[in-house]
Amino acid sequence: MLSALSKGFFLYLSKNKMLNRAAKKWGLKLGASQVVAGNSIEMMVGKVRELNERGLLCTLDHLGEFVNSKEEAESATAAAIQTLEAIAKEGLNSHLSVKMTQLGVDIDREFCVQNMRRILETARKYGNFVRIDMEDYSHYKVTLEILQHLRESYPNVGTVIQAYLRCAEEDMRQLQGVPLRLVKGAYKESPKVAFQSKKEIDENFIKLIKLHLLSGSYTAVATHDHQIIAQVISFVEEQSISRNQFEFQMLYGFRTEMQQNLANEGYKMRIYVPYGNDWFAYYMRRLAERPQNVSFALKGLLLK
Ligand code: FDA
Numbered sequence: 169m170l171s172a173l174s175k176g177f178f179l180y181l182s183k184n185k186m187l188n189r190a191a192k193k194w195g196l197k198l199g200a201s202q203v204v205a206g207n208s209i210e211m212m213v214g215k216v217r218e219l220n221e222r223g224l225l226c227t228l229d230h231l232g233e234f235v236n237s238k239e240e241a242e243s244a245t246a247a248a249i250q251t252l253e254a255i256a257k258e259g260l261n262s263h264l265s266v267k268m269t270q271l272g273v274d275i276d277r278e279f280c281v282q283n284m285r286r287i288l289e290t291a292r293k294y295g296n297f298v299r300i301d302m303e304d305y306s307h308y309k310v311t312l313e314i315l316q317h318l319r320e321s322y323p324n325v326g327t328v329i330q331a332y333l334r335c336a337e338e339d340m341r342q343l344q345g346v347p348l349r350l351v352k353g354a355y356k357e358s359p360k361v362a363f364q365s366k367k368e369i370d371e372n373f374i375k376l377i378k379l380h381l382l383s384g385s386y387t388a389v390a391t392h393d394h395q396i397i398a399q400v401i402s403f404v405e406e407q408s409i410s411r412n413q414f415e416f417q418m419l420y421g422f423r424t425e426m427q428q429n430l431a432n433e434g435y436k437m438r439i440y441v442p443y444g445n446d447w448f449a450y451y452m453r454r455l456a457e458r459p460q461n462v463s464f465a466l467k468g469l470l471l472k
Contacts (some may be wrong), residue, residue, distance in 0.1 A: 178456035241272030
């Protein structure tokens with residue numbers, strides 16, 4: 169039974185190069201279309217417009233990670249720029265999210281920074297904001313260094329801090345004033361660097377959210393966890409923190425009713441909208457996070 173498969177197994181699949189390559193040719197399969205907003209710009213525009221009309225903000229991710237050549241990284245950069253142009257041309261209310269491995273950090277760090285500069289120049293031209301997603305721990309330090317470097321020239325860039333990392337609090341303190349997305353963390357990390365129990369991760373998550381909010385910095389709370397969301401809502405009310413200083417974020421296709429309710433209650437609610445052909449690793453991580461998500465895959469198989 170698929171649902172009995174472990175987190176480790178799906179994370180292992182997510183990194184399998186052969187499957188990732190093959191999946192690019194399959195189209196959206198295995199139920200992935202429920203959590204990926206299509207594989208073309210046209211489909212993505214339709215989905216984002218629909219979300220915007222319902223009062224939901226977006227951040228777009230043109231899917232892709234762990235590229236092997238400069239050509240692939242250049243084409244990912246071009247796709248990111250094209251996404252920013254589509255957002256402006258179509259009048260969509262959306263930011264952009266990118267990954268450093270997608271832009272070639274494993275091939276050549278300076279080349280990746282140059283790609284990021286091109287993306288940020290385009291974002292600046294259109295008055296938009298770009299978030300660097302945080303990947304596995306082996307890319308953590310380099311991502312923070314690149315972020316700090318880019319922040320010297322571009323105030324329109326931010327990143328993500330993962331609450332499962334033991335160093336998260338210390339690193340977040342160095343990032344005061346930087347707009348951060350705070351998450352629990354999606355990768356399998358060693359106990360040396362990351363908390364392993366839900367209790368420890370949740371406690372650190374809520375602690376980081378409160379600290380970042382109290383520092384006056386803009387905070388994106390990215391979670392589907394209703395208990396964390398309820399705690400954040402009581403905290404901001406208690407501390408009279410303005411609704412303009414934070415937003416909630418959820419992934420496309422997850423807890424859609426709660427997304428809509430929060431937006432209707434007047435909270436800023438941003439949906440992370442992935443699109444494109446390179447959906448396999450993203451989808452496997454979602455299956456790893458929550459065994460119940462496997463029902464998407466089962467439905468996908470049945471609907472074939
Ligand atoms: P978690 O999975 O811990 O669930 C807590 C509880 O919430 C569950 O026990 C259940 O009760 C309820 N729940 C959760 N999902 C539900 C559902 N679909 N339906 C019903 N109930 C549900 N990670 C990373 O490492 N780097 C990154 O850059 C990002 N970026 C990112 C952006 C956005 C917008 C989001 C929402 C998440 C990320 N993540 C991420 C992923 C993040 O680190 C984390 O792995 C997932 O969000 C899962 O953790 P949650 O906090 O959502 O709740």
